[in-house]
Amino acid sequence: MTPPTPSNLGSNDARWLAAAARLALRARPASNPNPGVGCLIVKQGRVIARGWTQARGRPHAEAMALELAGDDARGADVFVTLEPCAHVSQRGPACADLLAAAAPARVIVGASDPDPRTAGKGIERLRAAGIEAILAQDPHSADSLSGYLTRARRDRPHVTLKLALSLDGCIAMADGSSQWITGEAARAHVHSRRALADAILVGGGTWRADTPRLDVRLPGLETRSPQRWVLTSQEAPGARTIAAPAEIARIPAQYLYVEGGARTAASFLEADLVDRLEIYRAPILIGGGIPALQDFGLGELAQAHGRWQPVERRNLGPDTFEAFARTR
Incomplete structure (x- = not known):
């Protein structure tokens, strides 16, 4: 599903902001504990500089992009996924001040920063410098910052629950064997998803039975x-x-990336701590296997509806990948 364009943006601005959100993925998860931010500087319809938050949080995306743009930033449009910081750190200046000095024509911001040191102050500082600053509340930007925003607002990581299933909803044979339900392309995709997480979790039964490596085994991403x-x-x-x-x-x-088994998955669902559900479905039938989920306390069927919104679907070889976001 494609998120709607923010009402205060034109279609071109929305596309540039969405591109900045995709660029922000390069920062994840190495920017932790700082947010992974993406920034594009555009002039006369052409990207003249780009930046993303570097490892351990510095330089910030805006600082990286402004350094690349140099004097060409004057009069340009800056698209940044998170409100530019308004506080000076021992590790670097405030990005709102850097932008004010660079004098772009506009700064289009995808999401406001919940950090009280910046919240609203970054945009105010830009406007005080005579720069048009637009807060778009862009869903692409918010999605790219989901870990940072969940940590700030809920004091916990953003949780993705991954399940690899047969068509009849099993995660393993009756004897527990599960290698492999899905094919090579789906398994490689799982490793790409692991690479975007700070932490990965399994249940104690899975750990003791399988001693999983829980690492990333894609060339260049180890x-x-x-x-x-x-x-x-x-x-x-x-x-x-x-x-x-x-x-x-x-x-x-x-x-946080959670990989089964059934008891662990159910415990996170029962606690309502799953923010994103990722399901890999193989075109096989097992029959009599281990079901993907144990009971997680759903009282009636009506409670099951309206909780999950489909956000992504693709084919991975013979398998299917689907992602769902928790509606809150």
């Missing part, structure tokens, strides 16, 4: 392997642990 966490009350050598989903605030991450 260093993106996330922190390993296990949901268990026991020790898990080689990983860190939490005893209950409610403890995920302790995980120092913006993006």
